[in-house]
Amino acid sequence: MKKITILGATGSIGQQTVDVCLHHQDEFEVVAVSAGKNIKLLEETIKQIKPKVVCVIDEKDALYLQEKYKEIKCVYGPEGLDYIATIDEVDIVLNAIVGFAGLLPTIHAIEAKKDIALANKETLVVAGYIITKLVKENGVKLLPVDSEHSAIFQSLQGNKGNKIKRILLTASGGSFRNKTREELVGVSVEDALKHPNWSMGAKITIDSATLFNKGLEVIEAKWLFDVDYDQIEVLIHPESILHSAVEYEDTSVIGQMGTPDMRLAIQYALTYPKREVLVNGESLDLTKIGSLTFIKPDFNRFHALELAYKAGKIGGSLPCVLNGANEMANLLFREGKIEFLQIEELVEKAMNAHQVIQDPNVSQLLEIDCWARDFVLKEINK
Ligand SMILES: NC(=O)C1=CN([C@@H]2O[C@H](COP(=O)(O)OP(=O)(O)OC[C@H]3O[C@@H](n4cnc5c(N)ncnc54)[C@H](OP(=O)(O)O)[C@@H]3O)[C@@H](O)[C@H]2O)C=CC1
Numbered sequence: 001m002k003k004i005t006i007l008g009a010t011g012s013i014g015q016q017t018v019d020v021c022l023h024h025q026d027e028f029e030v031v032a033v034s035a036g037k038n039i040k041l042l043e044e045t046i047k048q049i050k051p052k053v054v055c056v057i058d059e060k061d062a063l064y065l066q067e068k069y070k071e072i073k074c075v076y077g078p079e080g081l082d083y084i085a086t087i088d089e090v091d092i093v094l095n096a097i098v099g100f101a102g103l104l105p106t107i108h109a110i111e112a113k114k115d116i117a118l119a120n121k122e123t124l125v126v127a128g129y130i131i132t133k134l135v136k137e138n139g140v141k142l143l144p145v146d147s148e149h150s151a152i153f154q155s156l157q158g159n160k161g162n163k164i165k166r167i168l169l170t171a172s173g174g175s176f177r178n179k180t181r182e183e184l185v186g187v188s189v190e191d192a193l194k195h196p197n198w199s200m201g202a203k204i205t206i207d208s209a210t211l212f213n214k215g216l217e218v219i220e221a222k223w224l225f226d227v228d229y230d231q232i233e234v235l236i237h238p239e240s241i242l243h244s245a246v247e248y249e250d251t252s253v254i255g256q257m258g259t260p261d262m263r264l265a266i267q268y269a270l271t272y273p274k275r276e277v278l279v280n281g282e283s284l285d286l287t288k289i290g291s292l293t294f295i296k297p298d299f300n301r302f303h304a305l306e307l308a309y310k311a312g313k314i315g316g317s318l319p320c321v322l323n324g325a326n327e328m329a330n331l332l333f334r335e336g337k338i339e340f341l342q343i344e345e346l347v348e349k350a351m352n353a354h355q356v357i358q359d360p361n362v363s364q365l366l367e368i369d370c371w372a373r374d375f376v377l378k379e380i381n382k
């Protein structure tokens with residue numbers, strides 16, 4: 001029986017993880033779950049999976065839950081997250097928290113020698129050099145959940161010792177993939193939230209539309225697979241069927257295809273190296289799809305992608321600035337306070353205003369993240 005903590009259990013990935021675990025109750029026991037503020041969904045989740053421990057953001061929610069569910073231990077805040085990320089009996093922590101908030105629990109879980117199934121890509125973007133070092137030192141597994149990185153990971157199986165020539169990282173192009181840059185002026189939040197192929201949380205859906213999601217994934221791939229940035233090629237692939245691929249030295253390209261269903265990537269991270277039945281999984285019918293399209297992204301149209309390559313190549317504290325500024329700008333757009341194209345403008349301004357620090361430690365990263373968010377807020381209030 002594998003014992004699991006799910007961080008961010010009330011989110012899109014979190015709920016799909018719950019679904020996977022419910023379908024494999026003979027194999028997985030969910031010991032602990034965390035939520036943010038969605039207490040109603042957390043209560044439904046508690047009834048389904050009966051965890052021993054739950055964590056929420058606010059003390060008042062923890063007190064409410066503790067009163068109602070006396071058999072469960074209810075904790076809260078950053079200390080609560082650290083607690084459930086490090087419970088003795090837990091084998092693997094699936095981190096599906098959105099944003100920078102996922103960093104510290106990942107670090108603490110690794111230090112407590114837990115394997116990590118990582119959906120929270122922001123962890124690797126801001127602290128890839130710290131995380132990969134900790135993973136080695138603590139002898140734990142870091143298993144990708146992000147669909148592209150799961151595809152790459154799957155394409156690497158059976159090829160130990162063979163050098164990667166290139167990674168082909170596919171991108172749907174997001175909600176506005178058919179619009180020119182001029183047509184992006186004045187686009188609505190509602191339209192930006194309509195992803196063509198995936199149903200996901202709001203932040204990542206906006207990131208897909210700006211292509212910051214793909215930019216974050218480029219940096220995520222660099223750390224997960226130990227490649228140089230010029231070995232990572234992004235391809236716009238509107239059908240989202242080839243989830244990514246690896247080219248080897250002999251020019252053979254091995255990829256992973258499937259219908260867009262995150263439960264596969266989640267399940268593979270939890271059952272690796274075994275493959276199991278994906279309950280209600282839809283088989284891919286290539287004859288229905290007919291043809292697959294691949295287009296080289298134009299950096300002028302998808303400027304966010306260019307910014308992410310720049311941040312990744314310069315490295316140090318710059319990816320943390322890109323991430324923090326993007327998180328704030330993404331939120332301001334969703335709140336109707338800025339225009340869509342201002343997201344990348346604000347991120348670029350923050351990057352330009354920042355004095356890069358090489359190898360920042362965790363407390364420096366916390367400060368830099370705050371600085372980048374404040375910078376964006378000050379810019380829009382000028
Ligand atoms: N959704 C997808 O298909 C994919 C997502 N990912 C990545 O997975 C991560 C999660 O994405 P997704 O599931 O879409 O996001 P959601 O917004 O749907 O869920 C986020 C989860 O994190 C919780 N949360 C939010 N803020 C905090 C905080 N400050 N402290 C603690 N918990 C918090 C939320 O709680 P609550 O809602 O209760 O407030 C919720 O449980 C992201 O990093 C994303 O990039 C990667 C690939 C695909």
Ligand SMILES: CC(=O)[C@@H](O)[C@H](O)COP(=O)(O)O
Pocket residue numbers: 146147148170171172173174198204207208209213214262
């Ligand atoms: C499902 C998943 O992994 C997302 O990160 C997805 O990749 C988003 O689609 P885009 O390719 O549009 O960014």
Ligand SMILES: [Mn+2]
Pocket residue numbers: 146147148217
């Ligand atoms: Mn992805």
